[in-house]
Amino acid sequence: MGFAKFIIFLLAVFIIILLLAFLLPSRVTVAKSVEINAPRQNIMNQIVNFEEWKNWYPAFKDENISVIKNEASADYITSVTLKNKNGTAIVLNLIDTSNNQIDIRVQSSSSTKVTYQFLLIPKSNNEHQLTWNINIDMGWYPWKRVQGILFDKFSGAQYESALEDLRKAAEGQNAFSFK
Numbered sequence: 284m285g286f287a288k289f290i291i292f293l294l295a296v297f298i299i300i301l302l303l304a305f306l307l308p309s310r311v312t313v314a315k316s317v318e319i320n321a322p323r324q325n326i327m328n329q330i331v332n333f334e335e336w337k338n339w340y341p342a343f344k345d346e347n348i349s350v351i352k353n354e355a356s357a358d359y360i361t362s363v364t365l366k367n368k369n370g371t372a373i374v375l376n377l378i379d380t381s382n383n384q385i386d387i388r389v390q391s392s393s394s395t396k397v398t399y400q401f402l403l404i405p406k407s408n409n410e411h412q413l414t415w416n417i418n419i420d421m422g423w424y425p426w427k428r429v430q431g432i433l434f435d436k437f438s439g440a441q442y443e444s445a446l447e448d449l450r451k452a453a454e455g456q457n458a459f460s461f462k
Contacts, residue, residue, distance in 0.1 A: 304425030311421060311431035313439060316414040317446040321453040323403065326411055329453050330385050330401050331377060333363045339448035341441065342373070359388070395427065396420040415446055 353362035359376035
């Protein structure tokens, strides 16, 4: 009888955790910002030109990942595929560059849907605030929703580092631009 009560207790705890997980949001946004002292065009170029991502985005720097430019499509402005040696691929599709916002859809074999949104807000002179929103749709799986809460904890530092490298690349363009 004691073993049956223990199993019922474990089952009850599991059900309670499962129900609580369903109360968690299915969509999570992680936002990271950086101040950049560079002309707007330098910053935009680092983001909308996938060839420039080698200056700041970690996957483009990895020698084990090949970058393949995709053919044009009506669904996006430009697109690249990142493929590792195991054949796993991630596709980055530049969707929109209107006003001070850049939207990039990230496609992978994962059920998790990710979009990058870059917001460029002018400050004074050549200073801009760049905010990178990583929008993640975790779906209906309860364990994915729990992951969503911890996403910033595990990946936040990588995004901050990438933004810092982007800042350096955009500001470094200043030294080489001819006017």
